[in-house]
Amino acid sequence: MPQPQPTAHLALGVCDYPEHVSPSRWALHARQQRDLGLRYVRIAEFAWSRLEPRPGQFNWAWLDEIIDLIAREDLQVILCTPTAAPPAWLIRDHPDVLPVGRGGHVKTFGSRRHYDFSSGTFREHSRRITRAIAERYGSHPAVAGWQTDNEFGWGDTAQSFSPAAHAAFHEWLRERYRGRVDDLNDAWGNVFWSMEYTDFQEVPLPNHAVAEVNPSHALDFLRFSSDQVAAFHAEQIAILRECSPGRFVTHNYMGFFSAYDHYRVSTGLDFASWDSYPTGTLDAAREWQLLPPEDRLAYARTGHPDLTAFNHDLYRGAVPHSGRFWVMEHQCGPVNWTASNPLPADGAVRLWTEQAWAHGADACVYFRWQAATMAQEVMHSGLLRHDGRPDRGFHEVAALRPQAYPLGPVRTRVALLHDYESLWLINAQPHADGMNYWAQTLAYYRALRTLGVDVDVIHADQDLGRYALVVAPAITLVGAERAARWTRAAAQGTELVFGPRTAFRTPSGRTHEDGQFGPLSDLLGARLGLYDSLPHGLTQGLSGGHHARLWAESYEPRGAQVLHTYQGGPLDGQAAVIRSGTATVIGAHSDTLITDLLEERLHALGLHPTRLPDGLRVTRRAGHLLVQNWTQAPLTWQGHTVPACGSLHLTPTPTGGSR
Ligand code: GAL
Numbered sequence: 001m002p003q004p005q006p007t008a009h010l011a012l013g014v015c016d017y018p019e020h021v022s023p024s025r026w027a028l029h030a031r032q033q034r035d036l037g038l039r040y041v042r043i044a045e046f047a048w049s050r051l052e053p054r055p056g057q058f059n060w061a062w063l064d065e066i067i068d069l070i071a072r073e074d075l076q077v078i079l080c081t082p083t084a085a086p087p088a089w090l091i092r093d094h095p096d097v098l099p100v101g102r103g104g105h106v107k108t109f110g111s112r113r114h115y116d117f118s119s120g121t122f123r124e125h126s127r128r129i130t131r132a133i134a135e136r137y138g139s140h141p142a143v144a145g146w147q148t149d150n151e152f153g154w155g156d157t158a159q160s161f162s163p164a165a166h167a168a169f170h171e172w173l174r175e176r177y178r179g180r181v182d183d184l185n186d187a188w189g190n191v192f193w194s195m196e197y198t199d200f201q202e203v204p205l206p207n208h209a210v211a212e213v214n215p216s217h218a219l220d221f222l223r224f225s226s227d228q229v230a231a232f233h234a235e236q237i238a239i240l241r242e243c244s245p246g247r248f249v250t251h252n253y254m255g256f257f258s259a260y261d262h263y264r265v266s267t268g269l270d271f272a273s274w275d276s277y278p279t280g281t282l283d284a285a286r287e288w289q290l291l292p293p294e295d296r297l298a299y300a301r302t303g304h305p306d307l308t309a310f311n312h313d314l315y316r317g318a319v320p321h322s323g324r325f326w327v328m329e330h331q332c333g334p335v336n337w338t339a340s341n342p343l344p345a346d347g348a349v350r351l352w353t354e355q356a357w358a359h360g361a362d363a364c365v366y367f368r369w370q371a372a373t374m375a376q377e378v379m380h381s382g383l384l385r386h387d388g389r390p391d392r393g394f395h396e397v398a399a400l401r402p403q404a405y406p407l408g409p410v411r412t413r414v415a416l417l418h419d420y421e422s423l424w425l426i427n428a429q430p431h432a433d434g435m436n437y438w439a440q441t442l443a444y445y446r447a448l449r450t451l452g453v454d455v456d457v458i459h460a461d462q463d464l465g466r467y468a469l470v471v472a473p474a475i476t477l478v479g480a481e482r483a484a485r486w487t488r489a490a491a492q493g494t495e496l497v498f499g500p501r502t503a504f505r506t507p508s509g510r511t512h513e514d515g516q517f518g519p520l521s522d523l524l525g526a527r528l529g530l531y532d533s534l535p536h537g538l539t540q541g542l543s544g545g546h547h548a549r550l551w552a553e554s555y556e557p558r559g560a561q562v563l564h565t566y567q568g569g570p571l572d573g574q575a576a577v578i579r580s581g582t583a584t585v586i587g588a589h590s591d592t593l594i595t596d597l598l599e600e601r602l603h604a605l606g607l608h609p610t611r612l613p614d615g616l617r618v619t620r621r622a623g624h625l626l627v628q629n630w631t632q633a634p635l636t637w638q639g640h641t642v643p644a645c646g647s648l649h650l651t652p653t654p655t656g657g658s659r
Pocket of ligand 1: 151154336380
């Protein structure tokens with residue numbers, strides 16, 4: 001059988017739900033999809049009740065027909081395993097499949113994702129339905145690839161507090177601590193508040209304690225829950241590999257989702273995908289306090305460029321060997337799930353698509369074909385309106401010329417390090433309102449993007465050999481191996497920039513016995529002085545006219561050079577920024593200071609930073625320099641006028657971290 005071939009340029013696609021409309025419209029829809037210039041149609045991720053209406057009784061006829069209709073129009077299918085929506089009969093027969101929420105309540109049937117990753121029963125049904133669909137369609141010439149499930153963890157379901165999860169957690173702990181409960185006690189520091197256990201069986205789930213649980217306990221439960229998602233995923237991937245040779249396998253993740261380790265859960269995928277809803281992502285800006293309120297308003301109709309771009313860069317790196325990603329659900333009109341759901345600006349769909357491409361997307365698959373006429377998402381837009389007329393997004397997609405966007409790797413010499421375990425630790429004890437892991441990380445990412453630099457977001461333990469500058473804004477968990485890897489990179493000349501709280505915690509979540517910077521102390525030539533948690537509105541002055549907000553920590557140099565000191569307040573005169581060899585540590589949370597220091601480092605490395613006007617961003621891919629204006633008025637940059645909510649394609653000069 002001929003296998004689907006990838007294109008040399010950006011591919012467009014759409015998420016479709018043929019089971020939501022009359023079969024009399026299927027042929028028309030497939031034709032319209034082809035005429036629109038689409039290449040892929042993603043289907044069936046919530047179709048289990050139509051595929052297996054009764055236990056063991058499959059109905060493939062409708063899916064056979066729709067796949068053939070799609071193939072007839074020369075379109076290709078992304079088929080999904082339908083496990084995100086187990087049917088009612090399965091829950092009736094096996095109520096133990098349901099997940100249990102943090103409050104101890106069973107989450108019932110009635111929406112989606114009502115399953116527990118630790119449920120042995122559900123694992124069995126997941127393998128069964130995956131094998132059934134993969135055996136039937138795995139070699140169909142129109143099936144280009146697979147999406148596993150849908151948005152693991154959506155609806156706060158990555159962690160379950162069920163009896164099955166509890167039993168599996170005990171087993172996981174027993175294995176991690178090689179059967180020695182005293183090792184667990186030591187790792188978690190359970191002597192504190194007399195929390196010591198005499199047997200693994202005594203360890204409770206971390207959801208019903210009187211007050212906050214030991215963060216090390218919470219950390220291990222997050223690791224365990226993450227491993228459960230990964231194990232569930234691995235089972236589906238193995239079956240798809242066996243039954244569908246030559247097809248890609250991917251999963252559609254969510255922006256800023258934090259409940260599992262996406263690197264581990266992605267093991268075995270060809271590449272990662274994510275679901276990009278730029279105006280929806282502004283919700284994350286609210287939740288994690290990533291943007292001042294006035295910016296949230298200014299970008300209400302486009303989303304903020306850096307919030308969307310960060311997730312593109314993160315998911316491009318989630319499967320490190322792939323160097324690419326897909327946007328598996330791409331916003332094409334208003335969403336329905338934020339407090340208010342504004343119409344996107346004219347041109348926004350094109351702006352977003354071009355941005356995704358420039359950050360390394362090989363395909364953008366719009367969500368969804370036709371607006372749903374039933375159930376939870378009737379207020380969500382599609383390319384077609386409820387009555388089948390084209391909506392605004394349709395016209396913008398029709399005007400796109402995918403051939404104008406050649407594929408090719410994103411090449412940059414600047415990396416930003418990311419680590420879910422550090423995220424879990426910082427977010428468990430942020431110590432200052434607004435100073436969470438994402439806020440700390442985005443401060444550095446935004447600074448790099450406003451300096452015109454392309455950024456690889458990579459895992460903290462990845463090889464750093466190809467990078468000239470490595471920025472680690474919030475890697476608080478640093479053990480001996482990680483420290484040794486970074487120390488070697490520094491010795492080889494890699495420029496390293498660290499943010500506050502670096503190397504504060506051990507891999508089990510304790511602090512280092514010799515204090516911050518633990519195993520990095522020699523490299524950084526200093527130790528922690530004081531840290532100060534600043535309420536909103538209280539600032540700490542710094543040399544150079546900068547001000548720290550939310551967080552200020554000082555250092556006692558032991559060989560390091562002092563680049564900035566605090567001025568006034570309890571930290572007066574103490575070191576705020578230190579430098580030792582090729583490593584810099586910035587203890588103050590200050591956008592202007594971070595930007596100045598990164599600019600200096602980029603200049604010194606010959607990476608030519610360039611300060612961009614507010615709302616303008618540049619990105620390079622495959623011989624193009626994409627200049628994008630995210631504001632509602634034209635902007636001028638280097639003699640070029642960039643239209644409001646629009647882009648220019650220029651030829652790159654050797655700037656912004658590219659090589
Ligand atoms: C995603 C989900 C889709 C749909 C969409 C609406 O989170 O995967 O099924 O619900 O949001 O924006």
